[in-house]
Amino acid sequence: MGGRGGWWRGKSTPAKVETYTRWSFHTFPFIEVATFALPAFGYVPAPVNWILFLLVSAHAALAAVTASLTLDWTRGRRPLPVRLLWALGTATVVIAVVSLVVALHGPRGADNGAAAGTVFVGVLSFGIGTLALAVREARRMVFGVLGAAVGAGAVAVPAGVPAPGAAVAAGAVVLAAGFFTFTSAFSVWLLNAVYELDEARETRARLAVAEERLRFGRDLHDVMGRNLAVVALKSELAVQLARRGRPEAVEQMIEVQRIARETQREVREVVRGYREADLRTELAGAQGVLTAAGIDCEVSSPVTGLPAEIQSALGWVVREATTNVLRHGDAARCAVSLRVAEGRVTLTVENDGAPGTGTGSSTDTGTGTAEPGRGSGLAGLRERLREVDGVLRAGPAGDDLFRLTAEVPLPPDSVPERAPAPEPGGSPRPVPHPVSEVTS
Secondary structure: OOOOOHHHHOOOHHHHHHHHHHHHHHHHHHHHHHHHHOOHHHHOOOOHHHHHHHHHHHHHHHHHHHHHHHHHHHOOOOOOOHHHHHHHHHHHHHHHHHHHHHHHHOOOOOOHHHHHHHHHHHHHHHHHHHHHHHOOOHHHHHHHHHHHHHHHHHHHHHHOOOHHHHHHHHHHHHHHHHHHHHHHHHHHHHHHHHHHHHHHHHHHHHHHHHHHHHHHHHHHHHHHHHHHHHHHHHHHHHHHHHHOOOOHHHHHHHHHHHHHHHHHHHHHHHHHHHHOOOHHHHHHHHHHHHHHOOOEEEEEOOEEOOOHHHHHHHHHHHHHHHHHHHHOOOOOEEEEEEEEEOOEEEEEEEEOOOOOOOOOOOOOOOOOOOOOOOOOHHHHHHHHHHHOOOEEEEEEOOOOOEEEEEEEEOOOOOOOEEOOOOOOOOOOOOOOOOHHHOOO
16 A cells, blocks of 8 residues: 555554564563663763663663564574574673662762663663563572662672662662563564464354355265265165166156256255355344454445345455455444435445555456455455446545445336334354355
């Protein structure tokens, strides 16, 4: 999707969460430098202030690269960057010790020691928080924070810091490192949870397809199994009778013909029941499913009394549109309206999910075929609507809006009636889909 903001709107929800998480960690280096390095210029004389600034800046850059690569590891895209993690841990300890030496033995001034001591706590906190990205167990994270605090106190006391000051430094490390560690752990948990939910949604769609395959297979088995067995038996009997010159062979073959025609009729009924969809049921089901998915769905002005073939075609439009909103969009609101005017019934499904690349909502190309890589859902709908002389239009309808419209002419003797809208919050039900028409 082009235009302003299209880069962001074109992303899926998991991709948006991952981008937000990464850029959050990319801001940490600037926070570290602005909070702990820049103040040194106001309190520590040259050239010591430049030394602290360069050391903290190098530490912040190393932490940013480590965080980015470790996030890739959490998503399974690359091996764990062990060398970078060791380098960051070593740099954290070295820079913290250097800042502590500056605080105790550097140039004297009103706030020199305090500024260098702040660098000591800050570098340890950001370093431990970044290293926590490579730890999966919460217990180990807690041990890492406590170990950093104990280490800070153990280094401070021999270096000449009074015991109360060392205790304050250790407490500050616990608080700051604990905060950044919690931030890292929560960010990774949230990112993994969003991806798992997206995978669960795809799995649910595949299970719905598999369930429909099983149902259709059972129906065909019930219809065809017995009849084919009878046909085989009577054909064999007719062959034996014919070999003996018995006239009853003709009667048996006539019976085989009757069973074959009956089987054809039953198969047609199975396929018809498999392909038809009731419009009112689909509207109620769509509202229930979208509401259960956290999408505000409004269904207005349903119409009853429509011919069965029109109800079936429009029911499939509602079903396919609901599938696209659930699987491909990032919608928060969906509106479904049905109206009759000038001898035509118009069904409109509009949602505020971004219809850009990756959403799966292909625009109307004016042809009956699906675009490459876009699935066959809209092409299937056009075929269904063509049987009732209907047309389908789908595409963007302004910023953040995607609209799908189906128009079908009414027969002259048809008199549709208004019916109350489906009650909100109705019990959602799974929306089955034919195997050949589930969108990719």
